[in-house]
Amino acid sequence: MEPIEGHVHIQMSSLVEMFNSVGQRLKKGRTESVYQNALTVELQLHGYHYTEEETIPILYKGRSVGQERIDIIVHTNFECIIELKATTTDIKPDNIWQLLNYMQYKDVKYGVVVNFNQSPTKNLSYVFVILENGVPYTFDITTNIVTKVTDYEYVF
Secondary structure, three states: OOOOOHHHHHHHHHHHHHHHHHHHHHOOOOOHHHHHHHHHHHHHHOOOOEEEEEEEEEEEOOEEEEEEEEEEEEOOOOOEEEEEEOOOOOOOHHHHHHHHHHHHHHOOOEEEEEEOOOOOOOOOEEEEEEEEOOEEEEEEOOOOEEEEOOOOOOOO
């Protein structure tokens, strides 16, 4: 996979600053919706355009079997889906697969799972995800390391 473009890296860094601001100000013990509302305030203050709580249908053999909601889709400068969590556990593979399903449905190349961790010993965490030609990768913004997602075969 090609290296992450400069402007995309800058946008990812800006999002991380917003995540950190929300986490530092609200601390632990809030619900996911509170963190989501605070993050949308940050997005507004930084001039980002976004949508939230977009409903997408889940189809099975052409029939609706349910629906899911995308927490936030950022539209400014680069399109990115944000999946929020507020749990005591680390970000798990199923969180990444959930995000990848949203990314595939919306045809969005970038996404991030953010966990406003509720454990007393852990801090906010996030995993950026890139979907390049149908292949999912995680991206560590601090080291610039791109890693193919391999916990099990991902096929659209």
